[in-house]
Amino acid sequence: xxxxxxxARAGTSKVPFYRIVAAxxxxxxxxxxxxxxxxxxxxxxxxxxxxxxxxxxxxVGAQPSAVVGRLLKQSAKSQVG
Numbered sequence: 001x002x003x004x005x006x007x008a009r010a011g012t013s014k015v016p017f018y019r020i021v022a023a024x025x026x027x028x029x030x031x032x033x034x035x036x037x038x039x040x041x042x043x044x045x046x047x048x049x050x051x052x053x054x055x056x057x058x059x060v061g062a063q064p065s066a067v068v069g070r071l072l073k074q075s076a077k078s079q080v081g
Contacts, residue, residue: 001024003023003057004023004062005020005022005054005057005068006020007040008023008030016043017040018040019039020039021033021034022035022037022053022062035057037050037053038050047074049075
């Protein structure tokens with residue numbers, strides 16, 4: 001089973017809110033997931049991550065999506081500075 005770390009959309013029409021989840025690559029964007037790893041609110045620019053669980057999934061071979069990879073890099077830069 002290939003696991004991806006990606007966004008799952010929640011919220012209402014024109015008010016997006018995303019969960020960062022570990023999911024089987026075959027499941028739909030808003031469908032089943034294995035574990036919730038954080039949230040991202042693009043309207044407030046608010047990112048909440050469970051860093052230990054993200055590191056676990058990356059360690060066992062999960063691949064982040066392009067957007068999640070970018071969010072993780074931004075989070076790492078903001079923690080350093």
